[in-house]
Amino acid sequence: MIPAVSVSNIHKKFGDFQALCSIDFNIEDGLFFGLLGPNGAGKSTLINIMAGLARADMGTIHVMGNDVRADWRKTRRTLGIVPQELAYDPFFTAREMLRLQSGYFGKGKENHAWIDELLDRLGLTDKADENMLQLSGGMKKRVLIAQALVHKPRVLVLDEPTAGVDVELRKTLWKFIRQLHGKGHTILLTTHYLEEAEALCDRIAILDHGKLIANDTTEALLELCPYRFLNLSLSSPLANIPELIQKKVVSFDNSEIVLRLHRTKDSIGSVLDALNSADISFHDLHINEPGLEQVFLSLTGAKDD
Amino acid sequence: MINWRGMNKLFVKEVLRFLKVTVQTIITPVVTVLLYLLVFSSVLSDHVEIYKGIGYTAFLVPGLIMMSVIQNAFANNSSSLFQSKLNGNILFMLLAPLSDLEIYIAYTGAGIVRGFLVGIGAWIVSCWFVILPVHNPWILVCFTLIGGGILGSLGMISAICSDKWDHIAAFQHFVIIPLSFLSGAFYSIKILPDFWQKVSLLNPFFYLIDGFRYGFLGRSDISVVTSFAIVLGCFILVSFLCLLILHRGYKLRS
Numbered sequence: 001m002i003p004a005v006s007v008s009n010i011h012k013k014f015g016d017f018q019a020l021c022s023i024d025f026n027i028e029d030g031l032f033f034g035l036l037g038p039n040g041a042g043k044s045t046l047i048n049i050m051a052g053l054a055r056a057d058m059g060t061i062h063v064m065g066n067d068v069r070a071d072w073r074k075t076r077r078t079l080g081i082v083p084q085e086l087a088y089d090p091f092f093t094a095r096e097m098l099r100l101q102s103g104y105f106g107k108g109k110e111n112h113a114w115i116d117e118l119l120d121r122l123g124l125t126d127k128a129d130e131n132m133l134q135l136s137g138g139m140k141k142r143v144l145i146a147q148a149l150v151h152k153p154r155v156l157v158l159d160e161p162t163a164g165v166d167v168e169l170r171k172t173l174w175k176f177i178r179q180l181h182g183k184g185h186t187i188l189l190t191t192h193y194l195e196e197a198e199a200l201c202d203r204i205a206i207l208d209h210g211k212l213i214a215n216d217t218t219e220a221l222l223e224l225c226p227y228r229f230l231n232l233s234l235s236s237p238l239a240n241i242p243e244l245i246q247k248k249v250v251s252f253d254n255s256e257i258v259l260r261l262h263r264t265k266d267s268i269g270s271v272l273d274a275l276n277s278a279d280i281s282f283h284d285l286h287i288n289e290p291g292l293e294q295v296f297l298s299l300t301g302a303k304d305d
Numbered sequence: 306m307i308n309w310r311g312m313n314k315l316f317v318k319e320v321l322r323f324l325k326v327t328v329q330t331i332i333t334p335v336v337t338v339l340l341y342l343l344v345f346s347s348v349l350s351d352h353v354e355i356y357k358g359i360g361y362t363a364f365l366v367p368g369l370i371m372m373s374v375i376q377n378a379f380a381n382n383s384s385s386l387f388q389s390k391l392n393g394n395i396l397f398m399l400l401a402p403l404s405d406l407e408i409y410i411a412y413t414g415a416g417i418v419r420g421f422l423v424g425i426g427a428w429i430v431s432c433w434f435v436i437l438p439v440h441n442p443w444i445l446v447c448f449t450l451i452g453g454g455i456l457g458s459l460g461m462i463s464a465i466c467s468d469k470w471d472h473i474a475a476f477q478h479f480v481i482i483p484l485s486f487l488s489g490a491f492y493s494i495k496i497l498p499d500f501w502q503k504v505s506l507l508n509p510f511f512y513l514i515d516g517f518r519y520g521f522l523g524r525s526d527i528s529v530v531t532s533f534a535i536v537l538g539c540f541i542l543v544s545f546l547c548l549l550i551l552h553r554g555y556k557l558r559s
Contacts, residue, residue, distance in 0.1 A: 014559070048559065051400055052399070052400070052558065053396070053399055053400070053558050053559070054558060054559040055554070055558065055559075072402070073308070073402040073404075076400060076401060076402040077402055079400075081400055083393070083396055085393050086393075087392060087393030087394045087396050087397070088392065088394055089322075089389070089392065089394045089397075090392065091321070091322045091325050091326075092318075092321075096321075097397075100314055100315075100317075100318045100397075101397055101401070103310060103311060103313070103314025103315075103317075103318075104308075104311045104314055104315060104397070104398065104401035104402070104403060105311065105401060105402060106308050106309075106310040106311050106402070107310070108310060147397065
């Protein structure tokens, strides 16, 4: 099967700055793919090359089997891009913007029903005939998503779609994007919210300083940090530590003990049983599950603030 | 294969854009022409005769109409494209399956339409001062299209190359307006000293105005065929330059 997106040996320099260096990966059709990386890692540059907004110095990108440079018309018809910045035309209403964008893709009145459906599904029907200037930031973001979908692209690229939007809208967008994925769209998501990538993506690639440092399933990446931490608030000072858990202790004092447990090999139940057998009582417990953030930080070498 | 629908939609969008601010884009330039006519016609019409048997106002009006056409074609494309660049909404056009040629034709076409509408408005208000004969309507149409086309293309070029509104203003006020004022719109170059006549012949706007005036009056400073050939050459040249800039993606695609 042809991959939805195929990135081969992409290099890009801006002056002396190497923005992308030898990037290779495929995104299978129908996948929810996350592209992560710190600021300046090259995510947006890669998306821009895919969209034809930038040109690679070397290498090729294919979208649904079409070269983004040689078959640019076909590529653009299969690709929908939601840009990071809130861009809008202040002369038009949301509905007019969508109809114009639809027209650029060669679609006429036959596409108006789809535009109305998009407006409805994104909660924009009431605001459809208001000038873009009058819409809130969240509404403008919804219009951008509708614009990216107006020509029914097979592949949808979302560049930081939930950056700067409130929690309610973020949930709405997640739900909508999940629905799109469920209908067979291939989704490429870049985000700074790692819990978002963890919750949504089937597979994740991590870019750092223009290089691809990870590309695996979300589960496999999470396996890179297989430990979780059990914090127990003790009811009385600790007299002795049972042998079963001695090797798992990270720290302890009179009021608290912290244990490091393997996600799959250590059972919390048996640890609690061992504590109970040793007459160690506690009044509260807290489990700290390491997520993608720890994986990301360990791979990119970034310091956790 | 040409994306006709896409190109047409971009053209329609550009026309709709300026029609949404008609006071600024159509009425104001027409009022400016009216003011020129009020001042120049009342002051000079009885004192100056450039072509024998033709009053100064009749001489002036074609020049003013063509000046309005070219200045507004330039203003339309430079402001629209530059504002899109600043707002970031140029992205929507760049992400669409539109070729450089389709983008060029849509924008230039919209610039020509605005120039044409302002020109019609200017002609209508001029009827209050003088009813012009029409010697050859096809010449009027040809020179309007080519004049709007040249300046529409220059408007696109200036918008693409500019980084701030200052750059657009500099191009407009140091290039477009001086060239249009020194193009023989208000006078015949035949009354100029020899040196300034030769300098005037280097100004492509002179040929636009002189040829356009011939379309109304049947009189011109130089042969209308020469003017047509020169303005057509200029149109091909600036179109090529604009397409080259679009093709290279200069300041549009990194």
